[in-house]
Amino acid sequence: MCHDNARGGLNVTLLEKADNVGSVWRRHYDRLHLHTDRKHSGLPGMGMPRSYPLYPSREQLIEYLESYAARFDIRPVFNSTVSCIRRDGSQWRAETARGSINAPVMVVATGIADAPYRPSWPGSEIYQGLVVHSSEYRNPAPYAGKRVLVVGFGNSGGEIALDLATAGVDVALAVRGPVQILPRDLLGFPILAWAILYRRLPARLVDVINAPILRLAIGPIEKLGLRRAAKGPRQMVEEDGRVPLIDVGTLDKIRDGSIRICGGIDRLTPDGVVLADAECKKFDAIILATGFRPDLRQLIADVEGVFDRHGMPLVTGQATQAPGLYFCGQITSPTGQLREIAIEARRIAGLAKGYPGK
Numbered sequence: 001m002c003h004d005n006a007r008g009g010l011n012v013t014l015l016e017k018a019d020n021v022g023s024v025w026r027r028h029y030d031r032l033h034l035h036t037d038r039k040h041s042g043l044p045g046m047g048m049p050r051s052y053p054l055y056p057s058r059e060q061l062i063e064y065l066e067s068y069a070a071r072f073d074i075r076p077v078f079n080s081t082v083s084c085i086r087r088d089g090s091q092w093r094a095e096t097a098r099g100s101i102n103a104p105v106m107v108v109a110t111g112i113a114d115a116p117y118r119p120s121w122p123g124s125e126i127y128q129g130l131v132v133h134s135s136e137y138r139n140p141a142p143y144a145g146k147r148v149l150v151v152g153f154g155n156s157g158g159e160i161a162l163d164l165a166t167a168g169v170d171v172a173l174a175v176r177g178p179v180q181i182l183p184r185d186l187l188g189f190p191i192l193a194w195a196i197l198y199r200r201l202p203a204r205l206v207d208v209i210n211a212p213i214l215r216l217a218i219g220p221i222e223k224l225g226l227r228r229a230a231k232g233p234r235q236m237v238e239e240d241g242r243v244p245l246i247d248v249g250t251l252d253k254i255r256d257g258s259i260r261i262c263g264g265i266d267r268l269t270p271d272g273v274v275l276a277d278a279e280c281k282k283f284d285a286i287i288l289a290t291g292f293r294p295d296l297r298q299l300i301a302d303v304e305g306v307f308d309r310h311g312m313p314l315v316t317g318q319a320t321q322a323p324g325l326y327f328c329g330q331i332t333s334p335t336g337q338l339r340e341i342a343i344e345a346r347r348i349a350g351l352a353k354g355y356p357g358k
């Protein structure tokens, strides 16, 4: 996008590889609603409409993003995939198939959705069923009458299994290790509101304080074939970047047997899997709800002290080791990703305004 931002006084060009606003949310599965509440998921300067429910739908988020762009006259330069970002004298250069653009300040807000992580197991090449990543899943219709294994107990895995079970599909969830589960609401408030309330306390302390009430709210999960992680939910996000499952009905379906829990996968066979406990199970389709692993070193060349060993930025929403280079919302936040993006965006705008040569 290319526009004069009257509010910030900055001349901003926004390069977007898709041809519409909110392209990633358009691709998410049909039944998705925000897991974070409306009041804490808005972007700077314009909250989500009060007419929206507490947990807006995917369609409502897209509508919100469209009206946000219209309200602030944000006009992305669509169909502009940035293939490489590199230093060019005192500026940064972003290269696209249609040419390059130089700017003193470069903000990378490419999200995570372009890097689905697809693990492979011995036997992957002989398995004859369908294997799809959660980012390709839309709704249960193609899976009617099939035996489906969903791999991974994150939010996508939990909700896709729920979606399938609700539609009467025979579904199992492969859960490799110990897990953490949070209710979406606790004592009448969104769980995110509690996380925000406790945000300044150390993770370990927050987890200790919350443990008894969360145990009560979630109930015993060991009976369901799940193991509770020793690390509390907040520590899990901060230390491992793993978001606990926010339960929107998955546990009920596990309790009533419509979602079966099984262990991790050892290997694939032509018509199913062998689990870690050596049990063989047949599945017509495997849905990999195994998350995303973006490696930004492929996009940004020749910078030092900016990335961790996985190619994720060491810091987001603040100055990096490379002058004028910023990342927005690239590290998982315990207090909601959209909320974090809004905070970081404001901060980056402030830093960019004060940046020499902007």
Ligand SMILES: Cc1cc2nc3c(=O)[nH]c(=O)nc-3n(C[C@H](O)[C@H](O)[C@H](O)COP(=O)(O)OP(=O)(O)OC[C@H]3O[C@@H](n4cnc5c(N)ncnc54)[C@H](O)[C@@H]3O)c2cc1C
Residues within 6 Å of the ligand: 015, 016, 017, 018, 022, 023, 024, 025, 028, 032, 033, 034, 035, 036, 041, 080, 081, 082, 083, 109, 110, 111, 112, 113, 114, 156, 299, 328, 329, 336, 337, 338, 339, 341
């Ligand atoms: C299934 C799912 C549910 C989620 N639910 C929530 C929730 O309830 N609450 C919450 O706070 N967060 C949620 N998140 C996290 C969510 O991804 C973020 O909150 C938010 O969408 C991230 O916004 P973003 O702009 O950083 O990234 P994205 O929405 O992923 O947007 C990145 C944009 O960059 C573009 N792009 C990427 N690479 C390039 C390139 N090389 N050149 C040009 N353009 C490029 C993409 O086309 C895309 O438009 C969810 C994530 C997933 C996957």
